[in-house]
Amino acid sequence: MKEYLKEQITEALHALGLEADGIDIQFEKPKVADHGDLSTNIAMMMARDAKKNPRVVAGEILGKLDLDPARISAAEIAGPGFINFRYASEHLTEALEDILLRGDAYGRSDANAGKTVNVEWVSANPTGPLHAGHGRQVCIGATICSLLEWTGWTVTREYYFNNAGNQMNNLATSIRERYLALLGEEISDENILYAGEYIADIARAIHQEHADTKRSAPLEYFRKQGEERCFAMIRATLDRLSVIHDVFYNEDTLYSDGKIDEVLTALRAKGVVYDKDEAVWLKTTEFGADKDRVIIKSTGEPTYRLPDIAYHREKIVRGFDRIIDIFGADHIATIPDVLAAVRTMDLRTEHIDVIIHQMVSFVNEGEAVKMSKRSGNVYYLEDLIDDVGIDAVRFFFIMRGANSHLEFDIKLAQEQSENNPVYYLQYAHARIASILRFAEQEGMADLAQAQLALLAHESEIALIKELLRFPEWVEISARTCETQHLCTYLHSCATAFHKFYHDCRVVTEDRALSAARIALCKATMQVLRNGFTIIGIDAPEKM
RNA sequence: GCUCCCGUAGCUCAGGUGGAUAGAGCAUCUGCCUCCUAAGCAGAGGGUCGCAGGUUCGAGUCCUGCCGGGAGCGCCA
Numbered sequence A: 001m002k003e004y005l006k007e008q009i010t011e012a013l014h015a016l017g018l019e020a021d022g023i024d025i026q027f028e029k030p031k032v033a034d035h036g037d038l039s040t041n042i043a044m045m046m047a048r049d050a051k052k053n054p055r056v057v058a059g060e061i062l063g064k065l066d067l068d069p070a071r072i073s074a075a076e077i078a079g080p081g082f083i084n085f086r087y088a089s090e091h092l093t094e095a096l097e098d099i100l101l102r103g104d105a106y107g108r109s110d111a112n113a114g115k116t117v118n119v120e121w122v123s124a125n126p127t128g129p130l131h132a133g134h135g136r137q138v139c140i141g142a143t144i145c146s147l148l149e150w151t152g153w154t155v156t157r158e159y160y161f162n163n164a165g166n167q168m169n170n171l172a173t174s175i176r177e178r179y180l181a182l183l184g185e186e187i188s189d190e191n192i193l194y195a196g197e198y199i200a201d202i203a204r205a206i207h208q209e210h211a212d213t214k215r216s217a218p219l220e221y222f223r224k225q226g227e228e229r230c231f232a233m234i235r236a237t238l239d240r241l242s243v244i245h246d247v248f249y250n251e252d253t254l255y256s257d258g259k260i261d262e263v264l265t266a267l268r269a270k271g272v273v274y275d276k277d278e279a280v281w282l283k284t285t286e287f288g289a290d291k292d293r294v295i296i297k298s299t300g301e302p303t304y305r306l307p308d309i310a311y312h313r314e315k316i317v318r319g320f321d322r323i324i325d326i327f328g329a330d331h332i333a334t335i336p337d338v339l340a341a342v343r344t345m346d347l348r349t350e351h352i353d354v355i356i357h358q359m360v361s362f363v364n365e366g367e368a369v370k371m372s373k374r375s376g377n378v379y380y381l382e383d384l385i386d387d388v389g390i391d392a393v394r395f396f397f398i399m400r401g402a403n404s405h406l407e408f409d410i411k412l413a414q415e416q417s418e419n420n421p422v423y424y425l426q427y428a429h430a431r432i433a434s435i436l437r438f439a440e441q442e443g444m445a446d447l448a449q450a451q452l453a454l455l456a457h458e459s460e461i462a463l464i465k466e467l468l469r470f471p472e473w474v475e476i477s478a479r480t481c482e483t484q485h486l487c488t489y490l491h492s493c494a495t496a497f498h499k500f501y502h503d504c505r506v507v508t509e510d511r512a513l514s515a516a517r518i519a520l521c522k523a524t525m526q527v528l529r530n531g532f533t534i535i536g537i538d539a540p541e542k543m
Numbered sequence B: 001g002c003u004c005c006c007g008u009a010g011c012u013c014a015g016g017u018g019g020a021u022a023g024a025g026c027a028u029c030u031g032c033c034u035c036c037u038a039a040g041c042a043g044a045g046g047g048u049c050g051c052a053g054g055u056u057c058g059a060g061u062c063c064u065g066c067c068g069g070g071a072g073c074g075c076c077a
Helices: A002-015 A042-050 A054-064 A089-105 A134-150 A166-182 A197-210 A219-240 A251-256 A259-269 A305-317 A334-344 A381-388 A390-396 A410-415 A421-441 A458-467 A470-480 A484-503 A511-535
Strands: A038-040 A072-078 A082-087 A116-120 A154-161 A247-250 A273-276 A279-282 A293-296 A322-328 A352-357 A360-364 A406-409
Touching: A002 A038, A002 A042, A002 A054, A042 A054, A042 A082, A054 A072, A054 A082, A082 A089, A089 A458, A089 A511, A116 A134, A134 A154, A134 A322, A134 A352, A134 A381, A134 A390, A134 A470, A134 A511, A166 A197, A166 A219, A197 A219, A219 A381, A247 A251, A251 A259, A251 A305, A259 A273, A259 A305, A293 A305, A305 A322, A305 A334, A360 A410, A381 A390, A381 A410, A390 A421, A406 A410, A421 A484, A421 A511, A458 A484, A458 A511, A470 A484, A470 A511, A484 A511
Parallel strands: A116 A154, A116 A322, A154 A247, A322 A352, A360 A406
Antiparallel strands: A038 A082, A072 A082, A273 A279, A279 A293
16 A cells, blocks of 8 residues: 555656656554645645745645545645554455465564574573563564564574583583482582582582493593583573574584684684784674684683684675674674674674663662572573463563663562453454354354445454554564564554454344454454464463 | 663553644543343543654654663683
8 A cells, every 4th residue: 555655646746747767655543533645745845945835835736636436535734744644444354354364374474584584582592591681682573583483584493502612611510510419429519610509410410320430531521421411401491482493503514514614714814803912812802802712722711702703704605695693792892893893704793783772770679680690590491380380481571672771570470460461462363263253152253245345333344453553563573683573563463353342243134244254353462362372372262 | 880671641562654622541520231142332520741952844763962770791601
């Protein structure tokens, strides 16, 4: 519809002798229903060049417009110079038919067909289970991936993890210590570098499977055990949330494939690396940083920065049309260095988008939930799922903008689950399912003779208009990678349905009207379900 | 001290490309089920959009400077 109006207005501008080529004609949905269905400010944009009053320009444009009455029933000038358009009822019934026809595919677009994107997110290191704060990134990333797919992208879902370096040794040492304690040996608290209960669990599992035969096993054994078992925990949690990854890319690979050395050589060749104090430094000051950074420690071990650079180089070389990194705000500092280093190796980075999400704080009964890894006092993502449920987790974490700090009130989510916004949406779906069951029981499930033109009630019209905006909001959410837009849309969609339900009885004596309303219910159900699919929440038939 | 994010109703937060009268949920108050799910609907109260300038026909939205909160500034990741 917007495309149609754009064409018409462009023609009108040409007819008026106004320069229209460089102008992007924009539309928006007026906030006030009285102002119609679509609004454009084009007359105000043109007024300055034309040196005329915007309302006069609007009048001239309107005079040249010849609109199809089957699409637009009215066009009028309003306010300081807006031109408001009203949809014709034929357009609405056609849109409704389209929803029912396209079904599970309604809202999908092939706008980005043939383009590939790599999305990297979660990427927690296998030193323990995911904690509750990880949930935000888990859910944001998963939703962004499905939004991208819905708009045509071919998505590779990727998880990068660091399984080399000192932290893995700390993990191994901690597990070995707990294991030796089970064998009755005296242990030192200094060797318990990770204090979580899961360390003891891993030690117990090893003990159960191997008794005391690992008493003098090398640290490497415990490192491998730790990595595998921690990863099993992480993946179990992701599974529970139906979050999947196609590629698990680990730091070890970069060493075994020689990529680390390649990158170091390349950086040296570019002269952005130097040796000092037995360490190797990257001249990050040349990239605008306040000081240079170590990339290889005096021990000979690289810091995280070097493999990060090598990893990004690999991602670029693998040839995606687009690369998206999703990080928490606590990892923001390394990004400019990594991208700059990659650029010095003559690789482009313009197709890399970095999405930063702010931290989450958890509140319980008005008290901040303290989390300390050292003491092992951690609120895990598993615990959060147990406490508030999968759907609430998936929805709560994406309903706010990533740039905003998120406060997650556990007590509220536990105690007032009935007021939970996700239930509001699911209730609308369950309510429709219930109506459809009732309709079938009354022998009125036949849609064949539905005359959609019978839908003329204010609430019916409002609901249809809401439904036909779904594809647009999917597109906006995907393009901006801002998941909260979809949540806001679905909420207003559910509100429109609840109001319709309140105002209009679906199953009545009037079979023709009932059939039309059943069709409207089915279309609403379809839109909700498609939205739920993107978000990853359940669409219940009963509640 | 420097970099990034945020500041909108009592609380938690929406406000896509600058547009018409700034919204939702929770909380408070008032109505609505002999009828397809009241986990719902309708309505009321509640705001100097942190402060001060600037850009322009028009700023919650863009720019600058302050104030306040968060994150980072490691031979941790």
